[in-house]
Amino acid sequence: MSRRIPPLNPLRVFEVAARTQNLTLAAEELHVTQSAASRQIVVLETYLGVQLFRRERHGVTLTRAGARYASQVLPAFEMIAEATKDLTKGTSQGPLRVRTYTTFAAKWLIPRLAEFRALHPSIEVRISNDVPDVDFDRDPVDVAIQFGDGHWKGVQTDLMFHDEIEPVCSPRFLTTHAPETKYPHSLLRQRLLVSRYRRSDWDEWLRASDLVDEAAQAERMDFGSTLLSWQAAADGLGTAIGQTELLSGEFASGHLVRPFAKPLLSSRAYYLVRPQAQRETHKVSVFRDWLLSVCAPVLERQKTQ
CATH class of the missing domain: 3.40.190.290 (D-Maltodextrin-Binding Protein; domain 2)
Structure with a gap:
């Protein structure tokens, strides 16, 4: 049975937004506009059929489902980052x-x-x-x-x-x-x-x-x-x-x-x-x-x- 993996660009935006707890900071880190980052979050929520963030007056916060998802997605991205660093350090350093x-x-x-x-x-x-x-x-x-x-x-x-x-x-x-x-x-x-x-x-x-x-x-x-x-x-x-x-x-x-x-x-x-x-x-x-x-x-x- 094939694995169900969400679209990676929206998932990457979710990872940064969940880590920073701030959509503006996430957009700056990803070098996109805040509205573009927000649209990517909507794409991911639509794909999953789950609300991940609450949109509030002063920003966004993770929902209970979003926090549970982030607790597993963030370590996965950290592992990818470490694997990439390990792979490339022999050539760049x-x-x-x-x-x-x-x-x-x-x-x-x-x-x-x-x-x-x-x-x-x-x-x-x-x-x-x-x-x-x-x-x-x-x-x-x-x-x-x-x-x-x-x-x-x-x-x-x-x-x-x-x-x-x-x-x-x-x-x-x-x-x-x-x-x-x-x-x-x-x-x-x-x-x-x-x-x-x-x-x-x-x-x-x-x-x-x-x-x-x-x-x-x-x-x-x-x-x-x-x-x-x-x-x-x-x-x-x-x-x-x-x-x-x-x-x-x-x-x-x-x-x-x-x-x-x-x-x-x-x-x-x-x-x-x-x-x-x-x-x-x-x-x-x-x-x-x-x-x-x-x-x-x-x-x-x-x-x-």
Whole structure:
């Protein structure tokens, strides 16, 4: 048998009017006129077939039936309010929980976090690392930074910047194996360092640069992460495929160089990912604004390439 539940808007007006014992105060709390609140009470009384309030010269008072009904309805609304508070406090309060990849966190996000903390010292940022796409129903995070084509179901996405790849190696490795800087192609006959999660990068870059044959006989050495392949390149084990935007620090310090200076801009990109249905909190809003402002110059440069 289906439950009989009265219309919820009139019930909400009754709850506030019964709690405040004042129709004017109830109308103010609900941001409606007193006459509108009064009409909602009439709707509820008509539905129930019971008078809930006495209309008196100086206001309203609960009838005996109204008081009995209020004694059960008010605790129910309080339970709903507490349940809502409990459900939303994890997203509106506490630290900003960001999920991304280890490589992106280490090489791009963490070096820039000091700037965000200086602008918003009251917002603590906690970073977690994982490879699979985020599931906001399953994963305890507020936002994620993901890599792909931007077509994920049930989320909102903001383009940060496109993927840009090219070979990188140490200065010493370049000098040893390609002493003629105008002809770095001999590097491609040496060891190529391959990341497990970016296994196709070398082949994509070689095809786009028309250098597949040059690297046909090269030894390939696999690593479990992109970070490890870059460290191996910095230590002179071979040439890795770098993600240009993520290695600006290594280029500036001279630990890695770009021997070909021929970056390949792919169709994939980094995106800020947010829940589609969830109301955006202040901490998410300011982090999004800051992140996109930092990425804007990169996107502008990539548009001109």
